[in-house]
Amino acid sequence: MKRFLTTEQALAQLFEEEPIEERDMVIIPPNPSAVSDEKDFDENDLTNVGVLPSDTAGELEIHNSQFGIFKHHLSIDEQMIPYRGRHSCKMFIKGKPIRFGYKSWILASSDGYVFSFDIYQGKSENKYEYGLGGKVIIKLLKALQKPNYHKIYFDNFFTSFKLLSYLKQMGYFATGTVRDNRIEHCPVESIKVVAKKERGYYDYRFEKLNEIFVVRWNDNSVVTVASTCHTISLLSNVSRYSKKISSKIKIPQPNMVTAYNKHMGGVDLCDNLISTYRIKIRGKKWWWPIFTNFIDVALVNSWKIWKFVNRDDKKSLLAFRREVTNYLLRTPVKIEKNSSTGHASQFALQCENPIDSSGHYLSKIIDGKRRRWILPYALKIYVPNMSNRTPY
Structure with missing residues (x-):
């Protein structure tokens, strides 16, 4: 029988003799409006350099910590986001598996769940009392509601x-x-x-x-x-x-x-999971690698929560990503006309009352042109037989 606990009740049991990882429980998420001190969060100063549109980084940070900081041991380390284009924030680190790219500071649990992050945006003119490393540590630790519930590890x-003296006082x-x-x-x-x-x-x-x-x-x-x-x-x-x-x-x-x-190896474990099935879709915008990296982080975090709640299910990360992808492909998408996106193609055919995007096929017709179809039975087109296809 599972025990349903709030985040605070679960965290209160971290110091008991029996580790929380061995308990059969489900953590009930708290009110998202009272997750942590997000009001003091300065959005990583991303708006000053336009790293991501529509404050994507700030939104992801809130969702990562929507269940509270429910791990006892946390680690802080750097993460490299691969990028070989031109940008002032791109860095080169010799000897790293990813030598060229953006650097991001990560606060993660010992098993690889990412709670907070801060993208490095270059050298600042301001001098910090505890150095750059101390500034990063203090900024990432703002996500913690109760400092004495956690132990922090860094290199x-x-x-x-x-820095240790200051953290002890706090x-x-x-x-x-x-x-x-x-x-x-x-x-x-x-x-x-x-x-x-x-x-x-x-x-x-x-x-x-x-x-x-x-x-x-x-x-x-x-x-x-x-x-x-x-x-x-x-x-x-x-x-x-x-x-x-x-x-x-x-x-x-x-x-x-x-x-x-x-x-200490929580961030490295997360990097390993991301690099195994990293999104390979290439884009021409310099912020695209950061955006796709955030999607990979969200998928890894979701998989971690799935494993935490479903202890008996041994679903792999690959199977979890496939299941999420199939669900998104079956979800109906309502497309609204926007004048800023231009006119529709003259070869695009629309059908009334589309069911969903699972019946979306691209097929050749008699005149040899390729057209986009909403439903496979809209006109006489070839639909491949998927019944004999081997499942994943």
């Missing part, structure tokens, strides 16, 4: 001691890898000293005033992690390959590093 591009729990020049003279052992130690060695320090824990761990390379909610205990053992004995060995790993590795 060393964003993390700094000042009530956010944050964890991230940090660069050596951003730990504010923390007396932890240097990278050169830790690199000479055995594999699995770690050193840590705790800053009492802001309650920030810093650990430096020696793995394949030296990793530094800072957190306001995790510590080094409990230690876990991870498997690594040793060249000396030509076999795998067990080495200790601090809890901070374990939690970071477990919950």
